[in-house]
Amino acid sequence: MFLSIVNDKMEEVQEYEVNNAVQQQGVELTKVLLDNAANISVIHPSLLSNIRQAERKIKVKGVGGVQMVVDKVGTLEGFFEVYESESTKANVLSFAAVEDQYEISYVSGEAFVVHMDERDLVFRRRDRLYIAEWTGEGGMYATVQENELLYTKEEVRRAKEVYKFIRNYGYRSKTSWMHYDDLDTLKVALICSST
Numbered sequence: 419m420f421l422s423i424v425n426d427k428m429e430e431v432q433e434y435e436v437n438n439a440v441q442q443q444g445v446e447l448t449k450v451l452l453d454n455a456a457n458i459s460v461i462h463p464s465l466l467s468n469i470r471q472a473e474r475k476i477k478v479k480g481v482g483g484v485q486m487v488v489d490k491v492g493t494l495e496g497f498f499e500v501y502e503s504e505s506t507k508a509n510v511l512s513f514a515a516v517e518d519q520y521e522i523s524y525v526s527g528e529a530f531v532v533h534m535d536e537r538d539l540v541f542r543r544r545d546r547l548y549i550a551e552w553t554g555e556g557g558m559y560a561t562v563q564e565n566e567l568l569y570t571k572e573e574v575r576r577a578k579e580v581y582k583f584i585r586n587y588g589y590r591s592k593t594s595w596m597h598y599d600d601l602d603t604l605k606v607a608l609i610c611s612s613t
Contacts (some may be wrong), residue, residue: 450511
């Protein structure tokens, strides 16, 4: 929710409150929090493109205990227009705004997975917060462990077996495997590669 107020310069400013989920030291600027209590998104300019003046100033309370007036917006790659602040202690992405754009799935106690058009973005649980890593260029990346969350343990185990088999038998092309005619050797190789 927000409250419209008039500041000492007689300008109308909308006042927002973002829950104080961030500890005093803040969160690294390469991390983005997915916050289901935030009704707006506030991101450091290092992760944004197309930074410009906002239509109106807003006052944000609660991001790491900091109260700030924000008057710029920018585009967060793969998402939407967000508020920009150099003084934010954490990059906060509104869960509801993300959910309006993409499907989100939940891995109980571990992560939220945002199913984007080109890829899945994993916000892993860390100290009661759900955080994704962004690269210095403003893009995001997922670690192998984050990608594994998208599959069952059995699917991960089987994929690792197949990878080990392919590695042990020379990284053949897909076409050469399709024409592989020695099924007995293939069965033995699969058994040996899983031990």
